[in-house]
Amino acid sequence: MLSIFKKEVNLFLSSLIGYISIGVFLVATGLFFWVFPDYSVITYGFSSLDSFFRMAPYIFLFLIPAITMRTFAEETQTGTMELLATRPISDWEIILGKYFACVFLVMLSILPTLIYYYSVYQLGMPKGNLDVGTTWGSYLGLFGLGAVFVAIGIFSSSITNDQIIAFMISLFLCGFFYDAFSSFARLEIFYAKADAIVESIGINYHYASISRGLIDSRDVIYFAAMIIGFLGCTKFVLEKRKW
Numbered sequence: 001m002l003s004i005f006k007k008e009v010n011l012f013l014s015s016l017i018g019y020i021s022i023g024v025f026l027v028a029t030g031l032f033f034w035v036f037p038d039y040s041v042i043t044y045g046f047s048s049l050d051s052f053f054r055m056a057p058y059i060f061l062f063l064i065p066a067i068t069m070r071t072f073a074e075e076t077q078t079g080t081m082e083l084l085a086t087r088p089i090s091d092w093e094i095i096l097g098k099y100f101a102c103v104f105l106v107m108l109s110i111l112p113t114l115i116y117y118y119s120v121y122q123l124g125m126p127k128g129n130l131d132v133g134t135t136w137g138s139y140l141g142l143f144g145l146g147a148v149f150v151a152i153g154i155f156s157s158s159i160t161n162d163q164i165i166a167f168m169i170s171l172f173l174c175g176f177f178y179d180a181f182s183s184f185a186r187l188e189i190f191y192a193k194a195d196a197i198v199e200s201i202g203i204n205y206h207y208a209s210i211s212r213g214l215i216d217s218r219d220v221i222y223f224a225a226m227i228i229g230f231l232g233c234t235k236f237v238l239e240k241r242k243w
Contacts (some may be wrong), residue, residue, distance in 0.1 A: 001089075001092075001093040001094075001097040001100075002058070002097070002155045003089075003097070004093065004094055004096075004097025004098060004101070005097040005098075005100050005101050005104075007097075007101075007102060008097065008101030008102070009101045009105075010127070012067075012101065012105050016146070017067070017070075018108070021063055021066065021067050021105065021109065021156075022105070022108055022109045022154075023198070024059075024063060025056075025059055025060075025063055025109040026109070026112055026113070028055075028059045028072060028117075029045075029052055029055060029056055029059060029113060029188040032051060032052070032055045033049075033051055033052045033055075033116055034106065037095060039054075039055060039221050043118060047120040048120070048130070048136055049116060049138065050118060052113065052140060053118055053138040053141075053211060055179060056113075056142055057109065057142070057145055057207065060106075060142075060145065060146055060149055060174075061149070061171060061174050061175055061178065062146050062171065063109070064102075064106065064146060064149040064150055064153050064170070064174065065137065065149075065153050065156070065166075065167045065168075065170035065171045065174060067102055067105055067150075067153065068150055068153025068154050068156070068157055068166075068170060068175075069156070069157055069163045069164075069166040069167040069170060070151060070157065070163050071098045071102065071153070071154050071157045071158075072098070072154065072157040072158040072234075072238075073157045073158075073161050073162060073163045073165075073166045074161055074163060074167075074186055076160075077161040077162070077163075079222055086148075091235050091238050091239065092163060092235060094134070095154065095231055095234050095235055095238070096231070098154060099151065099154055099231060102150045102153070102154065103146070103147050104106050104149050106124075106131045106143070106146040106147070107146075110139070110142060110143060110146070117135060124171065131213070133213035134139075134211065134212060134213040135213075136211075136213070137211055137212060137213035137215065138211040138213075140155055140210060140215070141206075141207045141209075141210035141211045141219075142207075144206075144207070144210065144219075144220075144223040145178075145203060145207050145223075147223065147227055148203060148214075148226045148227055148230075149174050151172075151226065151227045151230035151231050151234075152174050152177070152190055152230050152231075153166075153170040153174070153235070154230070154234055155173075155230045155231070155233050155234045156169040156170035156173060157170070157199075158234045158237045158238060159237055172240075177202060177203050177226075178202065178203045178204050179204055180202065181198055181199055181200075181201045181202030181204075181205070182199050182202050182204050182205065184199075185198040185199035189190055203226070206218075206219040206223065
């Protein structure tokens with residue numbers, strides 16, 4: 001697994017893919033957080049990173065599928081997937097090596113945004129007037145959301161040999177699981193506690209919950225279950241291709 005991880009990370013960092021992905025995320029979040037008046041922290045005048053954490057998932061919706069679309073689709077298209085299958089390495093090692101490499105790139109994208117936290121902390125009146133617990137909870141939620149999106153993207157890449165199709169499938173699935181269930185819950189057919197149950201299936205519900213600064217075991221279990229579920233589906237697809 002470690003060799004696959006190193007190979008994928010080197011591939012990301014030796015080409016423009018990794019740097020463009022990180023750059024696009026930082027530029028986009030920076031514009032929303034500091035420049036655009038409808039979202040800018042300067043316009044609102046409150047020492048809070050809410051606008052950043054509100055927009056970051058939607059940027060990840062496009063960014064992470066672009067990162068993961070080549071993981072298996074390119075291997076299948078070029079024929080190197082068969083070469084990997086002949087080596088003394090299990091399917092899980094291949095999947096996890098690629099998964100952790102993409103998660104590592106997502107983490108590299110998030111880390112520079114800590115300067116937003118530092119800036120708002122310093123600019124607060126009085127200095128340090130910032131809800132630290134909520135902020136760190138939001139960062140944890142954003143990382144968990146990114147990890148789930150990576151699992152979805154890798155699964156999407158495993159079911160096709162076309163990177164563009166993998167991107168579109170991943171974009172649809174990430175958007176669907178992130179926001180669709182919140183919309184379904186507002187339908188009139190769901191009432192009493194049914195609407196809350198439907199809403200809790202979506203990623204957005206658990207992302208918002210963990211962003212309040214309270215680490216609920218149900219949110220952690222949900223993120224872990226989503227990751228394991230989509231990686232398990234990826235393994236099933238790889239085994240089916242071998243067969």
